[in-house]
Amino acid sequence: MNFEFREIGAADGCNSLSLGDASLTALKIFLRKEAKPLHAANLARTFVYAEKDTARVRAYVTIVCGQVSVSYLEPTERVDGFRYKDFPALKLARLAVDTSLQGQGIGNQLVDFVIGVALERVMPYSGxxxxxxxxxxxxxxxxxRKGFKKTGVVADDSGIVTMVIDLHRLLNTVNKVSTA
Ligand SMILES: CC(C)(COP(=O)(O)OP(=O)(O)OC[C@H]1O[C@@H](n2cnc3c(N)ncnc32)[C@H](O)[C@@H]1OP(=O)(O)O)[C@@H](O)C(=O)NCCC(=O)NCCS
Known part of the structure; x- marks a missing residue:
């Protein structure tokens, strides 16, 4: 099977993503009903891993602008002298890989894509x-495993935890490695 990774398109088949667990149904519904209109309206941008021949979406990741409350972070994670209550952030809003393709590195690549967008496309132009x-x-x-740290804040009673990567530290690490 041949796949391609690209932004979601109007003709993409978004009905057949299989995730197994019923608790993940919201991720399937988002892809089926919301991903295309939100993408077109620039409210949430979705990128898909789709079958080349059929355009069936087998994995996707969605990105939005966001923020993280300074109070969520450990004192050691905070930025000295920053006097606002929220840090500007990029949010990885949705991520899913079809059950049949899990464990093959696709999730890893989708997160790396979002990190790349943040470091190369957003940070040079925006806080x-x-x-x-x-x-x-x-x-x-x-x-x-990807370097995110728990903030300790549980978003609701379903056990969802807000996690963050400090992109500035990551960028410094990348730069040190590339100049070494
Ligand atoms: C979580 C998810 C995106 C991972 O995607 P994937 O393609 O299976 O992951 P990868 O194959 O890229 O795995 C990368 C590494 O993470 C590990 N890993 C994968 N899923 C994991 C999990 N749920 N818990 C812990 N480790 C996991 C893999 O073993 C692999 O380790 P390695 O680098 O040492 O080999 C995928 O399982 C999924 O879609 N799950 C259902 C939806 C979901 O939970 N989405 C996240 C919503 S917050």
Whole structure:
């Protein structure tokens, strides 16, 4: 099967993503009903991993602008001298990989794509210090592997945890590695 990664398109098939667990139905419904109109309206941008021949979407990631409350972060994670109550951030709003394709590195690549967008496309032109995600309990360790840290704030009683990457520190690390 041949796949391509690109922004979501009007002709994409968004009805057949399989995620197994019923608790993940919201991710399927978002793709089916909301991803295209929100993308077109610039309210949430979605990028898909789709079958080349059929345009069936088998994985997707959605990005929005966001913010993270300074009070969510440990004192060591905060930025000295910043006097506002929220840090500007980019939010990884949705991420899903079809059950049949999980464990093959696609989720990893989709998160790397979002990190790349933040570092290369957003940060050079806009204040944007953190990448933030509201992680479901079953995906917390997946995001920890990617460098996200739990803020300790549970977004609601479903166990969802807000997690962040400090993009400025990440950029400095990348720059140190590339100049070494
Ligand atoms: C979480 C999810 C996106 C991961 O995608 P994936 O393509 O299966 O992940 P990858 O194959 O890229 O895995 C990358 C690494 O994370 C690990 N990993 C994958 N899913 C994991 C999980 N749920 N918990 C902990 N580790 C996980 C893999 O073992 C792999 O480790 P390695 O680099 O040492 O080999 C995918 O399982 C999914 O769509 N789950 C259902 C929806 C969901 O939970 N979305 C997140 C909403 S917050």
């Amino acid at each position: 944007c210090r953190f990448l933030v995600v509201d992680a479901k309990p079953t995906s917390i360790s997946f995001y920890e």
